[in-house]
Amino acid sequence: MVGSALLRRLNSSGYANILTANRADLDLLDQQAVFAFLRERKPDYVVVAAAKVGGIVANNTYRAEFIYANLVIEANIIHGAYLAGVHNLLFLGSSCIYPKFAPQPMPEDCLLSGELEYTNEPYAIAKIAGIKLCESYNLQYGTNYLSVMPTNLYGPNDNFDLERSHVLPAMLRKFHLARCLMEGRWSEIREDFRKQPVGHIDGTASEAEITGVLERYGISLNVGGSPSVTLWGTGTPRREFLHSDDLADACVFIMEKVRFADLLPQSGSEVRNTHINIGTGEDITIRELAEMIAAITGFRGDIRFDPSQPDGTPRKLQNVAKLHRLGWRHSISLERGIEAMYRDYCSSRHEAQHSMHS
Numbered sequence: 501m502v503g504s505a506l507l508r509r510l511n512s513s514g515y516a517n518i519l520t521a522n523r524a525d526l527d528l529l530d531q532q533a534v535f536a537f538l539r540e541r542k543p544d545y546v547v548v549a550a551a552k553v554g555g556i557v558a559n560n561t562y563r564a565e566f567i568y569a570n571l572v573i574e575a576n577i578i579h580g581a582y583l584a585g586v587h588n589l590l591f592l593g594s595s596c597i598y599p600k601f602a603p604q605p606m607p608e609d610c611l612l613s614g615e616l617e618y619t620n621e622p623y624a625i626a627k628i629a630g631i632k633l634c635e636s637y638n639l640q641y642g643t644n645y646l647s648v649m650p651t652n653l654y655g656p657n658d659n660f661d662l663e664r665s666h667v668l669p670a671m672l673r674k675f676h677l678a679r680c681l682m683e684g685r686w687s688e689i690r691e692d693f694r695k696q697p698v699g700h701i702d703g704t705a706s707e708a709e710i711t712g713v714l715e716r717y718g719i720s721l722n723v724g725g726s727p728s729v730t731l732w733g734t735g736t737p738r739r740e741f742l743h744s745d746d747l748a749d750a751c752v753f754i755m756e757k758v759r760f761a762d763l764l765p766q767s768g769s770e771v772r773n774t775h776i777n778i779g780t781g782e783d784i785t786i787r788e789l790a791e792m793i794a795a796i797t798g799f800r801g802d803i804r805f806d807p808s809q810p811d812g813t814p815r816k817l818q819n820v821a822k823l824h825r826l827g828w829r830h831s832i833s834l835e836r837g838i839e840a841m842y843r844d845y846c847s848s849r850h851e852a853q854h855s856m857h858s
Contacts, residue, residue, distance in 0.1 A: 750828050
């Protein structure tokens, strides 16, 4: 999602010599392969957008995978860039680096001031390590390795896996499927499962099998045929969301306009917290988000919450004063962004179904 948004933004700005590498081309967990790739190509600028990511379920379930993969990926790329003589680099982190009970909105200087949210602690620690890698290389080697901390992202090419996706795309898919179930649109449900199976259940499975999967993820028909969607937690946590195209625009702005020297403290010998928050400075409750997505997808059933499941951090709103001082603000509203995202989602499934029938 982030990489494709960056490519769109760079291409629109006239950057023509862009090097990319997908998983088939380069295993970022393979140190020697990463070092060789950077040494041979000698890019002018490196953007570290790769990471192993997921929502609250994935973060809490695959704790070892998340901390190991992210530590190795960032260390390989950052050190490999230094060895290849790359002076400029942009590292993308995450707002989960901040303490669970950080002041709201969260300023950059509250980093490492308290304990992290337990469910995503391994991932957060890996991202904090990436920030400190960039900061330390700048101080010791004179590089210009900048770190940006995006808030919760959404947009084209998002991950809609019901187990591993983040809250917004997971909700969008759930409400879409619930609406289809409500209206008996089984061809669309099957196409959705055909495009992205859930476990071993794909579009060829029986209605009973698919219904069983939907119920496991909180999508069901009540007695009388009215639909309901049950979501984790209480619905009270507040979250901030940024469209991936806005993030890409902010990243290119920072790449072109900002240098590490611009982020140093006015006085004092200790250099800390030189990273930059990227967000909107606005948040919304999970319940309000659910109601917005339900309206956009046309879902008219019950929205329920399961308080026995974890909420995660109570609030995650970033302080974006530093970003505003540097000269950048977001332009895509949450409602407009979700509407566009849902159009893309429906279009991709319609096109797949049309192609199959053709």
